[in-house]
Amino acid sequence: MKKASKLIRLTVIILILMFITIYYSMYVEPSNITIKEINVINEDLPKSFYGYKIAHISDIHYNNTIFKKDLKKVFNTINKSKPNIIVITGDLLDKKIKYTDKDKNDLVELLNSLKSEYKYIITGDHDKSNLFKEIINNTDFKLLDNSYEIIYNGDYDPILISGLSTSSDNINIANKLNSTDSIIKQYKITYNIMLMHEPSLSEEINTDNYQLLLAGHTHNGQINIPFIKKVLLPKNSKAYTKSYYKLNDCDLYISNGIGTTNYKARLFNKPTVYLYRLLDK
Numbered sequence: 205m206k207k208a209s210k211l212i213r214l215t216v217i218i219l220i221l222m223f224i225t226i227y228y229s230m231y232v233e234p235s236n237i238t239i240k241e242i243n244v245i246n247e248d249l250p251k252s253f254y255g256y257k258i259a260h261i262s263d264i265h266y267n268n269t270i271f272k273k274d275l276k277k278v279f280n281t282i283n284k285s286k287p288n289i290i291v292i293t294g295d296l297l298d299k300k301i302k303y304t305d306k307d308k309n310d311l312v313e314l315l316n317s318l319k320s321e322y323k324y325i326i327t328g329d330h331d332k333s334n335l336f337k338e339i340i341n342n343t344d345f346k347l348l349d350n351s352y353e354i355i356y357n358g359d360y361d362p363i364l365i366s367g368l369s370t371s372s373d374n375i376n377i378a379n380k381l382n383s384t385d386s387i388i389k390q391y392k393i394t395y396n397i398m399l400m401h402e403p404s405l406s407e408e409i410n411t412d413n414y415q416l417l418l419a420g421h422t423h424n425g426q427i428n429i430p431f432i433k434k435v436l437l438p439k440n441s442k443a444y445t446k447s448y449y450k451l452n453d454c455d456l457y458i459s460n461g462i463g464t465t466n467y468k469a470r471l472f473n474k475p476t477v478y479l480y481r482l483l484d485k
Contacts, residue, residue, distance in 0.1 A: 225471070226469075228471070229427070229469040229470055229471040230468055230469045233469075233470040233471060233473075233474060233475075234269040234270070234463075234464055234468065234469065234470045234475060235269065235270070235274055235475075236474050236475065237270075237274065237277075237278045237462060237474070237475045237476070237477065238474045238475070238476050238477070239278075239281055239282070239285070239476070239477050239478075239479055240476050240477070240478050240479065241478075241479045241480075241481065242457070242478060242479070242480050242481070243480075243481050243483055244416060244455055244457075244480045244481065244482055244483065245483045245484070245485060246395065246415045246416070246453070246455070246482075246483075246484065247484050247485060248394040248395050248415055248453075248484075249363075249394075249395050249415075249482055249483065249484040250357075250359060250361035250362070250363060250394065250395060251359070251361075251484065252357040252358055252359035252361065253357055253363055253395070253482055254482070254483060254484055255481060255482070255483070256288045256289070256357070256481070256482040257285065257286070257287040257288050257289070257479060257480065257481055257482075258287060258288065258289045258290075258291060258397075258418075258479070258480040258482070259282050259285065259287035259289070259290045259291070259320070259477060259478070259479050260291055260293065260418050260457070260459055260477065260478040260479075260480060261282075261290070261291070261292045261293075261459075261462065261477055262292065262293040262294060262295065262419075262420030262421075262459035262461045262462070263293075263294065263295040263328065263420045263421065263423055263459065263461030263462060263463055263465070264292075264295065264296050264297075264461075264462045264463045265295055265297070265298040265301075265330065265461075265462075265463030265464060265465045266296060266297055266298065266301070266303075266307070266311060266463065267298070267301050267303070267307060268298045268300075268301060268463050268464055268465060268468060269463055269464045269468050270462050270463040270464075270475070272310050272314065275314050275462075276314060276317070278462070278477060279314060279317055279318055280317075281477075282318060282477060282479075283317070283318065283319045285479055286319075287320050287479065288320065288321060288322065289320060289321070289322045289323075289324070289355075289365070290318050290320040290322070290323045290324070291323075291324045291325070291365075291399055291418060292324070292325040292326070292345070293326055293328070293399050293400065293401055293418055293419055293420040293421075293459060294325075294326050294327055294328025294329070294330075294331060294370060294401035294420050294421065295328030295329070295330045295331060295401070295420065295421070295461070295463075295465070296311070296325070296328070296330075296331055296336065296339070297330050297331055297333065297335065297336055298330050298463070298465055299330045299332075299333070300465075303335060308335060308338065308339055311339050312339055312342045312343055315339070315340075315343040315345055316343050316344060322346075322353075322355060322365075323343075323344055323345045323346065324345065324346050324347075324348045324353070324365060324367065324399065325340060325345045325346070325347055325348065326347070326348050326349050326367040326368065326369060326370075326399050326400070326401060327347075327349055327369050327370050327373075327401065328370050328401040328420065328421065329370045329371075329372040329401065329402075329421075330465070331370070332370070332372070332373065348365070348366065348367030348399060349367055349368070349369035350367070350368060350369050350375070350379075350380040350381075350383075350384075351366065351367065351383070351384070352364055352365065352366035352367075352383065352384045352387060353365055353366075354387075354391070354393070361394070362391075362393060363393065363395040363396065363397065364384075364387070364388060364393045364395070364396045364397065365396075365397040365398075365399070366384040366396070366397070366398050366399070367398070367399040367400070368380055368381075368398065368399070368400045368401070368405055368409075369401075370401045370402065371401070371402050371404070371405055371440065377405070377408040377409070381409060384398075385410070385413055388413050389413075394415075395415050395416075396413060396414045396415055396416075397414070397415070397416045397417075397418065398414045398416070398417050398418070399418050399419075400417060400418070400419045401419065401420055401421050402419065402421045402438075402440055402441055403417075403419040403421065403422065403441055403444045403449075403456065403458045404440050404441050404443070404444065405419070406419070406449075406451060406456055411451045411452055411454040412452065412453070412454075414454050415453065415454055415455070416454070416455050416457075416480075417451070417454060417455065417456040417457070418457055418459070419456065419457070419458045419459065420458065420459045420461055421438060421441055421458075421461075422437050422438060422441045422444055422458055422461075423460060423461040423464065423465070423470075423473070424447055424458070424459075424460040424461075424473050425437050425445070425473065426464055426467070426469065426470050426471075426473055427469065427470070427471045427472075427473065428471060428472040428473035429471065429472065433445065444458055446458070447459075447460065457478065457480070459476065459478060460473055460474065460475060460476040461475060461476075462475045462476070462477065463475065
């Protein structure tokens with residue numbers, strides 16, 4: 205009888221812990237968006253950009269687990285940090301969600317509420333729709349798919365920021381990079397930033413041309429538990445189990461993302477917006 209009683213108590217405790225874990229992962233952590241500040245140090249950074257701040261947003265998957273009130277709150281926090289550049293590295297939308305005109309208007313309003321001199325976005329594998337184009341066309345974000353922009357900050361020594369479209373568009377990577385790599389070589393720009401959705405695209409570019417790569421897509425597995433995490437990573441990004449990689453002299457940062465997809469849960473992996481401060485030492 206005592207053994208049976210202990211077994212029952214143990215079973216009840218396990219069930220309670222499982223319920224708490226499931227509830228927390230589905231209803232608490234997914235909306236607990238944090239801001240993480242990171243110093244990015246590279247001696248090739250032009251002096252005039254010392255202290256420049258880049259806010260990195262990724263994988264919102266709007267209306268899956270992140271809704272208007274959540275984004276409004278986090279966007280207000282981003283604005284308070286006064287970033288010089290704001291970037292979104294794909295998956296603003298979720299292809300499984302049916303969006304209304306109100307959703308479209310809300311997203312336009314939210315994106316336009318972000319305050320920064322420079323605002324860039326690239327497509328993720330969930331963004332290949334006319335709705336995405338309509339939304340971006342009504343904001344002051346610049347779509348940076350397979351293109352670039354040169355930025356000056358009161359000096360003759362600029363930085364370059366460029367972007368790649370999602371690999372799911374099946375466009376040859378050499379064609380995507382042709383104009384960007386040629387302009388880097390022609391103008392001998394020393395500090396170059398590349399935005400990409402899938403971190404695996406870093407394997408197909410010449411990282412010697414870039415000092416900073418910003419990516420998303422993996423959500424860092426969403427469930428940050430050994431063995432389980434890797435299983436849940438996207439098929440084309442199974443090798444990217446960490447949020448940071450050093451590729452020769454190039455820094456690759458992979459965002460946890462804000463939203464969720466496929467399964468509406470996060471565990472030990474808070475939705476995160478990254479704030480990078482550029483430094484030369």
